[in-house]
Amino acid sequence: MSALLLDTAPLRSSPEYRRLWIGLTLAGVGSQLGVTAVALQVYELTRSSFAVGLVGLVSFVPLVVLGLYGGALVDAHDRRRVIVLSSAALLVASVLIAGQAWLDVGSVVLLLGLVALQSAAFAVNSPARTAIIPMLVPVEQLPAANALGTLSMNLGVTVGPLVGGLLVGTVGFGPAYTIDVVTLLVALVTVLSLPPLPPLGGARKAGLASVLEGLRLLRGWRNVRMTFLLDICAMVLSQPRALFPAVGAVLIGGGATTAGVLASSVAVGSVLASLVSGPLGRVHRHGVAIAVSVAAWGAAIVAFGLVLLLASPSAAHTGSVTSTAVPWASWHLWAACTALAAAGAADAVSSVFRQTVLQSAAPDWARGRLQGVFIVVVAGGPRLGDLVAGADADALGEALAAVVGGVACVLAVVVLMAWQRGFLRYDARDPVP
Template structure:
């Protein structure tokens, strides 16, 4: 086969599978992505190990549930603050120090486990501090990407980042359960500390990442400035509103235990399958993302993806065949990944560098808080009516609200990535 024929054969594959161009063209981004992938896997292992340890100590599911609360509150509170800090200081240093803080916390968990210091309050405190480090690290990392890559490679980079997150969420808990079962909690925590070395190395190799802004000379950045900017930029605002429509109105995860029994006559394994299905779809969305870079009407892509999420959830609410239900949940996960790629890309490309940290902080708050509100709303609706009404009604409500938002801000559908306007 000639080189020309080989090239022609390879082109369709590149259009189908994830675009690896950012990994090939930017050594800094490549190290950051590899380091983040390895450390994210370790974090997922630790998250499971902490939940198992809390239950081992207390025997209480309520106590395990509090782990999520101690993680969520600092993430929401410090997400906005972390974004403001990322717009003030060298983002490389902020990412490096916050990753180092997470490493120290993992070492502390391992040390406590080795010394048989099994105290629930200590685990809660570490979880809260881990969230603080994550809230400082997240905006800094996200604001770095547009500085490392040209705008046309941002969709590919964000798709690769979704592969990291979903693969970690799927593989991390499985590895964590295996490691804790064979070698104990301390082994999982020590492995997590070691995996952070990859993220630390990637951050250490980066060049200085000081924000490009005139007001940076004053050495401060206001959270309110970021919110004021958001209030005057309808396209960026719509990326948040569309995600909230999906995550608040059509997020049925809290109902999976009831659905597994009432609809499918299943058990805990059925619940696990329901939880895993959207993650599988999300992973496939990242793997088969080669077409993202050719999409310029990214506002339309977001509307279609969020609408597809809502419809898939609505149809899932009507299914009583498990395999069909898993299929529609996987389709919803695929749509969610597509939406996230374009929402993140739009946020990065249409926001000035001096405000990227603060807008990424708002992004973290929305992404972290929306599903929790969705769980509460779904549980309330199921209690007042039924799981079917909660799931199907929520999916249709998502589509309806999305349509009203699109009518209210018609310019969102005209957004063109070749001339990004916030």
């Protein structure tokens, strides 16, 4: 039985990794709380799923630009220093977002601008945090460390949206954003205790040439490139997050609390998958595992959309995210949560193996830049997916938007595997980028 459970060896063997993990978990809770509150505030101000999707667009642009350049910075400078400075910038952006809520400014344009600033800081911070993991744990513990990282991320995505939805529905946006500020402050303190972490093999100059070199590597490193393309299938084509405010306000009812429950359901599935991730360390065919799990994500999103098709708008639903009358007895709510939990479990498996392929197949001298690309895809993909889902929802309705997106994801996986069959033969015992 113990072989099925999460392997916590990296937490026991590396105090530095343990501190990083604690800080990352706290920051994840706060940031996901903030993401939920921003989506709800935008919907409350506009009553438009497309406007919620625009949050993804304004996050995506700085994430692409600074995600790629941030990876080059990580390869060129002490990674601890990069983490500390970018964490401080994240904290400042979150303070400003909380301020606009407490002052009741009510400006969507201002809120979107502050979200863009926050995204820029995240674009540098995240690849730095991820690139140092192979410097803190031995290579044989990388799958376990990545499973722990997935657990950390999904604890944030579980607790953050749920608490954010409850706070917005009961005491308002200001207190919700303030919790985000507090968690980021504590996370900053934890990373200050890390030792200096200069790049192995010496620093490299950060600049456009360095960024372009990292992108050129992907042309030849087909297996690493395919991990990115498969994640794009899931996160851009079938990301349901922008649909949640409207689902809570109009389709199922319950407003912000329902939106938070739906967002948390994805993470609950991921957490449960992470807790029984012990056998993943014994899986060697990582390419097959990634392809199957991404297709499973798409199928689960189709199921979510089918549930929404059976839920019709009711006059009892207020249309406001501040409604707190959650329909706990509704089978639509529980069926939607189950489908989203299945999607989250599939995403957790995909995440573990995609990270492991990148960290084991790519050399240290390129790891920061490739982690920058990874962050653009992993964090930027869902933001672009928010825009796609929001636009589809305005044109087709939230239910059909989910169904169409899930089907598109599954079909895209089939096409990619037919195009590059060699990825299905990728073996962790002989990692080839």
